[in-house]
Amino acid sequence: MNVLVVGGAGYIGSHCVRQLQAAGHRPVVLDNLVFGHRAAVAPDIPFYDGDLGDPDTVGQILIEEKIDLVMHFAAFAYVGESVTDPLKYYFNNVVATLRLLETMLSEGVTKFVFSSTCATFGIPERMPITEDLPQAPINPYGQTKLDIENALKALAHAHGLSFAAFRYFNAAGAAEDATIGEAHDPESHLIPLAIDAATGRRPPLKVFGQDYPTPDGTCLRDYVHVDDLSRAHIAVFDKLDEPGTGLFYNLGTGTPTSVLEVIEAVEKVSGLKVPYEMAERRAGDPPALYADSAKAKSELGWEIKYQTIEPIVATAWAWHQAHPEGFQE
Numbered sequence: 533m534n535v536l537v538v539g540g541a542g543y544i545g546s547h548c549v550r551q552l553q554a555a556g557h558r559p560v561v562l563d564n565l566v567f568g569h570r571a572a573v574a575p576d577i578p579f580y581d582g583d584l585g586d587p588d589t590v591g592q593i594l595i596e597e598k599i600d601l602v603m604h605f606a607a608f609a610y611v612g613e614s615v616t617d618p619l620k621y622y623f624n625n626v627v628a629t630l631r632l633l634e635t636m637l638s639e640g641v642t643k644f645v646f647s648s649t650c651a652t653f654g655i656p657e658r659m660p661i662t663e664d665l666p667q668a669p670i671n672p673y674g675q676t677k678l679d680i681e682n683a684l685k686a687l688a689h690a691h692g693l694s695f696a697a698f699r700y701f702n703a704a705g706a707a708e709d710a711t712i713g714e715a716h717d718p719e720s721h722l723i724p725l726a727i728d729a730a731t732g733r734r735p736p737l738k739v740f741g742q743d744y745p746t747p748d749g750t751c752l753r754d755y756v757h758v759d760d761l762s763r764a765h766i767a768v769f770d771k772l773d774e775p776g777t778g779l780f781y782n783l784g785t786g787t788p789t790s791v792l793e794v795i796e797a798v799e800k801v802s803g804l805k806v807p808y809e810m811a812e813r814r815a816g817d818p819p820a821l822y823a824d825s826a827k828a829k830s831e832l833g834w835e836i837k838y839q840t841i842e843p844i845v846a847t848a849w850a851w852h853q854a855h856p857e858g859f860q861e
């Protein structure tokens with residue numbers, strides 16, 4: 533299939549582009565390079581530098597590239613910033629996404645795969661998190677993703693859009709050949725910060741909170757390899773043939789891992805010490821978040837290659853070793 537990957541130069545998008553190629557599809561990338569990196573997309577892949585909310589650019593790509601399906605990864609995703617600058621999040625994550633959907637429908641492209649998040653659940657009443665739990669986001673970032681989930685349902689009903697929304701847990705790791713990986717600026721994620729603390733590129737890691745009701749007092753998260761995530765996106769294609777289909781899947785390994793266990797894994801993989809200090813809790817961090825992905829496994833045949841934290845960290849370590857400064861462009 534011809535697949536437009538919006539945000540294909542970003543962290544998860546660029547890995548998905550690689551998996552699409554490996555699966556025999558033809559990816560085309562649209563990215564405005566605000567957070568994406570041109571070098572994360574191979575030169576042989578059609579690349580458009582533009583905005584998802586620009587109907588002229590998007591419409592032209594849909595027609596010229598004969599796009600069958602659109603995948604959308606181009607969201608702002610800093611939870612803290614979404615609290616202090618909510619309009620930025622509503623304009624990009626909601627308004628621009630609605631424009632993208634409007635353009636798709638007007639050009640007759642009716643298949644859509646959407647990056648959603650476990651942040652749509654807020655502080656869930658039960659763990660692990662199944663798809664049917666109530667969604668009550670506790671920050672604008674999670675709310676903007678839920679707003680689009682709801683818009684997608686309405687568009688499926690009204691216009692026959694077929695979609696799958698994947699709620700990611702903690703995307704982590706890097707491509708096996710270490711050519712692409714995680715490179716955020718600013719970086720706020722635990723694994724890259726722990727790696728950089730170990731190598732001395734950044735100051736000692738701050739562990740946010742040690743008095744959570746968890747076995748070692750630090751937060752539990754579900755780290756899922758970015759290539760595993762990507763494969764689920766492709767496995768759903770066959771299910772989108774029927775107009776009006778709406779599918780939701782939680783994607784995680786189901787293995788809860790604490791902050792201290794991540795530090796341990798980085799130390800084991802790197803052979804270095806991770807200097808760290810205990811710090812205050814970070815506002816808005818739920819004590820534990822992990823997925824029940826039985827639905828993705830049974831319906832999509834989704835197989836998780838990286839079930840535990842150490843092999844995930846090993847791929848992140850190899851990427852950071854090969855590219856200590858991240859991407860050059």
Ligand code: UDP
Nearest residue numbers: 720721722725738739740751753791814817
């Ligand atoms: N964390 C931490 N120190 C840091 C960054 C993150 O202790 O410098 C913790 C954070 O509180 C959370 C976990 O690591 O419990 C994962 O955080 P991250 O920002 O990577 O992802 P999130 O779960 O917020 O999506």
